[in-house]
Amino acid sequence: xxxxxxxxxxxxxxxxxxxxxxxxxxxxxxxxxxxxxxxxxxxxxxxxxxxxxxxxxxxxxxxxxxxxxxxxxxxxxxxxxxxxxxxxxxxxxxxxxxxxxxxxxxxxxxxxxxxxxxxxxxxxxxxxxxxxxxxxxxxxxxxxxxxxxxxxxxxxxxxxxxxxxxxxxxxxxxxxxxxxxxxxxxxxxxxxxxxxxxxxxxxxxxxxxxxxxxxxxxxxxxxxxxxxxxxxxxxxxxxxxxxxxxxxxxxxxxxxxxxxxxxxxxxxxxxxxxxxxxxxxxxxxxxxxxxxxxxxxxxxxxxxxxxxxxxxxxxxxxxxxxxxxxxxxxxxxxxxxxxxxxxxxxxxxxxxxxxxxxxxxxxxxxxxxxxxxxxxxxxxxxxxxxxxxxxxxxxxxxxxxxxxxxxxxxxxxxxxxxxxxxxxxxxxxxxxxxxxxxxxxxxxxxxxxxxxxxxxxxxxxxxxxxxxxxxxxxxxxxxxxxxxxxxxxxxxxxxxxxxxxxxxxxxxxxxxxxxxxxxxxxxxxxxxxxxxxxxxxxxxxxxxxxxxxxxxxxx
Amino acid sequence: xxxxxxxxxxxxxxxxxxxxxxxxxxxxxxxxxxxxxxxxxxxxxxxxxxxxxxxxxxxxxxxxxxxxxxxxxxxxxxxxxxxxxxxxxxxxxxxxxxxxxxxxxxxxxxxxxxxxxxxxxxxxxxxxxxxxxx
Numbered sequence: 001x002x003x004x005x006x007x008x009x010x011x012x013x014x015x016x017x018x019x020x021x022x023x024x025x026x027x028x029x030x031x032x033x034x035x036x037x038x039x040x041x042x043x044x045x046x047x048x049x050x051x052x053x054x055x056x057x058x059x060x061x062x063x064x065x066x067x068x069x070x071x072x073x074x075x076x077x078x079x080x081x082x083x084x085x086x087x088x089x090x091x092x093x094x095x096x097x098x099x100x101x102x103x104x105x106x107x108x109x110x111x112x113x114x115x116x117x118x119x120x121x122x123x124x125x126x127x128x129x130x131x132x133x134x135x136x137x138x139x140x141x142x143x144x145x146x147x148x149x150x151x152x153x154x155x156x157x158x159x160x161x162x163x164x165x166x167x168x169x170x171x172x173x174x175x176x177x178x179x180x181x182x183x184x185x186x187x188x189x190x191x192x193x194x195x196x197x198x199x200x201x202x203x204x205x206x207x208x209x210x211x212x213x214x215x216x217x218x219x220x221x222x223x224x225x226x227x228x229x230x231x232x233x234x235x236x237x238x239x240x241x242x243x244x245x246x247x248x249x250x251x252x253x254x255x256x257x258x259x260x261x262x263x264x265x266x267x268x269x270x271x272x273x274x275x276x277x278x279x280x281x282x283x284x285x286x287x288x289x290x291x292x293x294x295x296x297x298x299x300x301x302x303x304x305x306x307x308x309x310x311x312x313x314x315x316x317x318x319x320x321x322x323x324x325x326x327x328x329x330x331x332x333x334x335x336x337x338x339x340x341x342x343x344x345x346x347x348x349x350x351x352x353x354x355x356x357x358x359x360x361x362x363x364x365x366x367x368x369x370x371x372x373x374x375x376x377x378x379x380x381x382x383x384x385x386x387x388x389x390x391x392x393x394x395x396x397x398x399x400x401x402x403x404x405x406x407x408x409x410x411x412x413x414x415x416x417x418x419x420x421x422x423x424x425x426x427x428x429x430x431x432x433x434x435x436x437x438x439x440x441x442x443x444x445x446x447x448x449x450x451x452x453x454x455x456x457x458x459x460x461x462x463x464x465x466x467x468x469x470x471x472x473x474x475x476x477x478x479x480x481x482x483x484x485x486x487x488x489x490x491x492x493x494x495x496x497x498x499x500x501x502x503x504x505x506x507x508x509x510x511x512x513x514x515x516x517x518x519x520x521x522x523x524x525x526x527x528x529x530x531x532x533x534x535x536x537x538x539x540x541x542x543x544x545x546x547x548x549x550x551x552x553x554x555x
Numbered sequence: 556x557x558x559x560x561x562x563x564x565x566x567x568x569x570x571x572x573x574x575x576x577x578x579x580x581x582x583x584x585x586x587x588x589x590x591x592x593x594x595x596x597x598x599x600x601x602x603x604x605x606x607x608x609x610x611x612x613x614x615x616x617x618x619x620x621x622x623x624x625x626x627x628x629x630x631x632x633x634x635x636x637x638x639x640x641x642x643x644x645x646x647x648x649x650x651x652x653x654x655x656x657x658x659x660x661x662x663x664x665x666x667x668x669x670x671x672x673x674x675x676x677x678x679x680x681x682x683x684x685x686x687x688x689x
Binding site: 115116118119121127128129130131134135199203204205243244245331334335336368369370371444447448451454455461464473474477479480551553554555 | 581651
């Protein structure tokens with residue numbers, strides 16, 4: 001009898017014994033499931049990993065398929081980048097918050113823009129009423145961007161910008177600010193989110209229809225490969241898909257399906273996969289189910305490595321590596337007993353680190369209530385620092401590798417992700433699947449099922465549906481000064497009257513021409529930005545030429 | 556026989572977070588109501604005109620961006636101007652508790668914060684309709 005056969009026999013006997021005892025002392029639940037409703041067995045053994053092949057399935061760290069991590073030494077070499085997403089009010093206020101975070105030991109910047117900026121409207125547009133400076137900083141022109149990064153040397157920091165539909169414009173502004181600081185574009189490090197597909201799916205800050213949106217994205221790929229070689233040209237995001245209610249499997253599946261669509265669009269535009277492939281980056285969520293989340297990150301790396309090598313024939317190992325940013329799960333935070341959120345964030349941050357993230361944002365305890373206060377952000381940053389310096393989890397690579405449970409979860413997620421990708425391929429790819437509403441419907445079904453589970457107390461959320469207390473309304477929440485909108489409008493009026501109007505009109509006309517043809521749009525956008533054309537004017541030209549996306553509304 | 560309660564769920568402003576709006580829309584539909592969801596980026600004018608056109612009993616507004624103090628009262632104001640005061644308006648989203656008295660003074664009947672069970676919203680609607688169902 002082989003060892004495994006003997007184990008099988010012993011497991012059968014053991015199970016009979018345990019089930020018998022269960023009749024008297026039953027387990028806590030009839031069925032145990034993960035945070036994403038996948039069944040969890042009582043115990044995982046070598047029988048669950050019969051065909052486990054270390055080099056094939058995991059690979060040494062920094063080796064294909066990168067299940068254990070994309071770098072050979074991971075956090076022994078350098079800790080992940082601690083990057084808190086921040087921005088509110090005017091460029092002056094956000095600049096002060098960035099300087100504070102850098103003083104506190106944060107190692108990268110992450111810019112939050114307000115909704116008008118994200119949707120390509122100036123602060124004086126009627127639809128911007130009430131929204132200016134609320135969920136991020138208001139940027140109308142290069143002048144605001146100069147203030148935002150005033151006193152911050154752009155060759156010394158890496159900057160991530162959560163900007164999608166108008167990503168080309170904000171990237172152009174960043175390049176122009178750097179130039180004024182005497183920093184050339186090839187010295188810049190950072191990321192633009194630039195992921196329009198998940199805007200259609202889950203986040204909502206789209207402007208243009210899919211075809212011109214994909215063109216803008218591939219124009220950025222091409223421009224950066226030549227001029228801004230260290231820039232991450234896209235951050236293909238599962239974060240918002242998960243926030244919209246998806247499961248862990250759906251988060252990975254839909255994100256990688258979007259990734260496939262971007263690679264295909266770039267190939268169709270005539271780019272070489274190994275030219276843009278190494279600059280693709282990803283962005284995932286981290287929820288509370290520690291092991292499932294760790295397995296999710298590991299599975300995502302393995303699946304993407306195979307897609308890039310086997311499906312797209314990439315030759316450069318850097319194209320195979322899935323590098324990602326993580327943010328802890330905003331939707332898991334409760335408005336009830338908000339200090340408990342610190343513990344949730346700790347678990348989620350731990351999952352991201354055990355899962356090998358390249359950078360991390362930890363949410364603040366008060367984010368179910370408002371934008372975070374400075375104190376709340378500091379605790380969130382300290383949470384990362386305690387994990388990094390005190391917990392010991394960063395001292396070895398992929399510490400959960402070989403756990404029967406974690407490897408089984410990783411395998412299951414991989415299998416189910418591949419099933420989804422197959423289904424989306426059959427529908428004609430991610431763009432078609434979005435246009436048909438397939439991806440949105442899958443996510444909405446999961447979101448609704450989760451809500452019903454919580455309402456039936458089948459899922460316990462501490463402080464929400466169990467262990468509740470009577471509480472007083474929270475005090476000291478951050479409020480954005482309502483005068484921001486007025487101040488921003490005044491700045492804009494001053495800009496419009498002082499700039500060289502002829503240069504603005506010339507550069508906008510050149511942009512319109514390029515939009516009608518096939519030239520790379522980054523070049524005329526950069527010229528318009530430097531002439532102090534506003535974001536709304538630039539996006540306005542593109543709106544006229546490209547039209548606007550009309551979603552298919554369903555629930 | 557009683558007719559069904561008609562509800563418009565709407566997303567005013569530029570905020571794209573509509574998980575909550577869609578969950579509530581579906582829960583109200585499962586509770587037997589007729590529900591219309593506007594989709595994102597609706598102006599107060601568009602919302603009120605949809606409400607009148609669809610002859611709804613209730614409007615549910617959802618905002619997570621912080622623009623509620625500006626946009627919620629505008630919807631109620633426009634309803635009044637259109638002579639549709641008998642439409643019940645409630646709100647939800649990330650809304651600080653200290654803003655709720657102001658919103659109520661502007662005619663928002665109730666505000667449901669994060670973590671509210673859908674059953675509570677359903678009960679609230681049934682108990683507070685401003686038009687008869689038969």
